[in-house]
Amino acid sequence: MSTELLFLLGTLAIVFYIWQKRTYSFWKRHGVKSIRSLPLLGNTREFLTGRVPFFEQIQKFHQAPGFENEPFVGVYMAYRPALIIRDLDLIKTVMIKKFQYFNNRVLQTDPHNDALGFNNLFFARSPAWRELRTKISPVFTTGKIKQMYPLMVKIGKNLEDSAERLGSGSNIQVKDLCARFTTDLIATIAFGLEANALQNARSEFFYHNKAIFSLTLSRAIDFAIIFMLPALAPLARVKLFSKETTKFIRSSINYVLTERERTGQKRNDLVDILLAMKRQASANSEESLKTIDLDYLVAQAAIFQTAGFETSSSTMTLTLYELAKNNDLQQRLRQEISDFFGDEDHVSYERIQEMPYLSQVVNETLRKYPIVGYAERECSQPDEGERFSLDPYHNMVLPHGMSIYISTLAIHRDPQYWPDPEKFDPERFNPSNRDSLNMDAYMPFGVGPRNCIGMRLGLLQSKLGLVHLLRNHRVYTCEQTVDKIEWSPVSPVIASKHDIVLRLEKVSG
Ligand code: HEM
Secondary structure, eight states: OOHHHHHHHHHHHHHHHHHHHHHTTHHHHTTOOBOOOBTTTBTOHHHHTTSSOHHHHHHHHHTOTTOTTOSEEEEEETTEEEEEEOOHHHHHIIIIITGGGOOBOSOOOOTTTOHHHHSSTTTOOTTHHHHHHHHHGGGGSHHHHHHHHHHHHHHHHHHHHHHHHHOTTEEEEHHHHHHHHHHHHHIIIIIOOOOOTTTOTTOHHHHHHHHHHSOOHHHHHHHHHHHHOGGGHHHHTOOSSOHHHHHHHHHHHHHHHHHHHHHOOOOSSHHHHHHHHHHHHHTOSSGGGSOOOHHHHHHHHHHHHHHHHHHHHHHHHHHHHHHHHOHHHHHHHHHHHHHHHTTSSSOOHHHHHTOHHHHHHHHHHHHHOOTTOOEEEEOOOOSSSOOOBOTTTOOOBOOTTOEEEEOHHHHHTOTTTSSSTTSOOGGGGOGGGGGGOOGGGOOTTOOGGGSOTTHHHHHHHHHHHHHHHHHHEEEEOOTTSOSSOOBOTTOSSOOBSSOOEEEEEEOOO
């Protein structure tokens, strides 16, 4: 080996040594208790080697031995310091009281080459996020959802027909059925499109929806960057949607927007709001703001489809799984469904909200399985004025850009808030037990001004699917049903590693 090469390698080794010493002493220098880390991988070895999904990695940080009484814990996401917040009061401070410092998410895609990923409501950054949220919120008012309810019921009845077609006594892939239902439902109510996922095994809409959440190795790497190392997103040119999915979403939304403009039809749905945004832009007096990029509109539609279908179908699937394992609970729910249907073929919008046991059951599913698994925010410190500090817990002023994570999964399964947390027990949410509930420890839809915009719709569609499915059918465990759910390590949200298979039986009489 030449002397020059030896010298170069020596210099690199020294630079690396100094860099890693400095990087991994960040929390120590600030006097914050942190979990022991490894060079380069930080504390995220298990996630980076594909052993656990991201939300479980965050759960493990929350539950790290020796930190049980700490309000927060310092960790390193590979080389990036991040703070895990455990204390419920501090969570409220970050997510609600001091939201002005925390209105952005940590995750990011490539701002220059990923219009669909970067601009949608979930990923949007302030101040664009606030304007977007105000404009899109009207889609989710009670009045709007109520107007859409008859369309939702129609899809509910299609779900009943699908169950009928599958046949009594068959073993079914529950997630597949529920995801077809939510695909059809969101496509109808948001875009006025018939996705036909329930009727058509090869529905294009369903194929693309599924593709978003089934990760190949290269997509898994993209997602690791988006979630954990967003600063690398422009360099790695990562995109939220694959090329094929982008092409499909773009062309279908473009078609819907053009058709609506041509016919002038109004449906009070997301498409109407997107067209209003387009008209507002062209009426702007400033020349540079006169046009709104088509991709900007498509981005909003794409996130509705994505956020709306997977979360609710998982809620339904996991509810059915728990009910199959707890037959007496299923029987009680079926009795309520039967009482509320009476002689009708559907339950009205008002009545479905009033079904007490159904609410208890769905709330408990989202307690045991908070589908997103964690919440995160990035700290934005102002150039001037008061900066956010960890006071009264600590005098540290958080650096601008610091990532904050909250493990909803760990909190939802913490016995100090939820006794016997592994037990599926809808009685926790019985109104008579209200006094013993700590609702600060319940956050399946996130917390504060940046919580889930689709909460009401998500709950309603999950409930609607369940009542139509369970009205005439019963679900049982079978030899293919997993005993215990293991998380899929490649899914960005809570999902079972193995298919959830249940036996479907027609209820007679
Ligand atoms: C059971 C169903 C659902 C669950 C469990 C769920 C959960 C969540 C969670 C945990 C967040 C992050 C909140 C935070 O960071 O504080 C979120 C955000 C979001 N959800 Fe949902 N969601 C559901 C259904 C839906 C539906 C049906 C839609 C739309 C059709 C939707 C659209 C969104 C959007 C756009 C955001 C980002 C909001 C923003 O950043 O302003 N979600 N959801």
